[in-house]
Amino acid sequence: GETVAAVDCGNGVACWLSQTLYSNADLRLGYFYRPTVPLRTVSHGWKQFAKLYTRLRSEYLGAYSYLASYLIITEESMDDINSRLDQPVSERCYRANIIVKGSPAYSEDDWNWLRLGDSVIMRGFKPCTRCAVTAIDPDTGKFNPHFEPLCTLKRYRQLKSKEERELSGSEPVFGLYAGLHIPGIVRVGDPVYIGTSAK
Numbered sequence: 001g002e003t004v005a006a007v008d009c010g011n012g013v014a015c016w017l018s019q020t021l022y023s024n025a026d027l028r029l030g031y032f033y034r035p036t037v038p039l040r041t042v043s044h045g046w047k048q049f050a051k052l053y054t055r056l057r058s059e060y061l062g063a064y065s066y067l068a069s070y071l072i073i074t075e076e077s078m079d080d081i082n083s084r085l086d087q088p089v090s091e092r093c094y095r096a097n098i099i100v101k102g103s104p105a106y107s108e109d110d111w112n113w114l115r116l117g118d119s120v121i122m123r124g125f126k127p128c129t130r131c132a133v134t135a136i137d138p139d140t141g142k143f144n145p146h147f148e149p150l151c152t153l154k155r156y157r158q159l160k161s162k163e164e165r166e167l168s169g170s171e172p173v174f175g176l177y178a179g180l181h182i183p184g185i186v187r188v189g190d191p192v193y194i195g196t197s198a199k
Contacts, residue, residue: 004064005037006030032063039063052163055112055125060179068177071128072098072108077174080105084152092138093149094130096175100192106157108176113195119184127159129171149174 008014009029017027041058042050049067050056062069073096082088091099098116100108111124130153135144153172159165 004040006064007033007036030064037063048167049126052167053126055123055179057123057125057179060123060125060177067126068179070098070122070178070180071096071175072100072111072114072122072124072178073175074103074105074108075099075101076103076105077108081149081153081174085148086146087144087148089134089144089149090138093134093136094174095133098178098186102192103194107194107196109173110196111176111178111194112197113181114178115193116186117184117190119182120180120186121182122178123181124176124178126177127164127173128175128177129159129168130174131171134174 007030009031013029014027017023017029018025021027039058040046040061040063042056042061043058046056046061046067060068071094073091073094075091078091078094078099108124109127114122114124116122130150132143132147132150134153135147135150136142137144150172153174154170157172157174158170159168159173
């Protein structure tokens with residue numbers, strides 16, 4: 001329900017999109033162009049989240065993502081959930097753009113600062129609550145008939161505090177939203193250094 005601005009890419013692109021996706025709808029492609037399109041801010045629609053998740057900053061919101069431009073999961077967390085499922089699911093179901101290998105399952109829940117490679121610094125700020133989209137097979141576009149992995153995640157991966165559950169409901173947790181603190185280049189295989197939250 002959040003309204004965001006975009007630069008319209010024009011009628012030619014809109015026509016191509018509609019034809020390619022076999023849609024009768026008037027599809028448009030929006031482009032984020034920083035000098036023209038204003039950035040989203042915590043004070044506009046995200047105050048409750050910022051009050052609870054104090055590391056959330058306006059600059060972490062991104063232009064068109066739900067809450068953050070970066071979503072981090074670990075291979076070990078994927079291995080754990082897949083070991084609980086009759087049919088393992090692809091990491092693509094979780095739509096993460098950073099996958100870390102070599103840490104205990106769900107350790108990302110407590111990650112605060114991350115350094116990727118030589119220069120990129122990120123800040124973890126909120127656990128990612130998962131919606132029904134995780135139950136869609138990315139190859140077929142069809143829902144899993146048993147609504148997995150969502151149903152299994154709901155059994156053991158809930159938000160920890162009452163305040164978090166009041167804000168986000170009963171959606172299970174899988175992954176960590178992060179904001180970019182210092183930009184740079186990230187390569188597959190880069191070392192990842194983690195600073196965890198104090199318990």
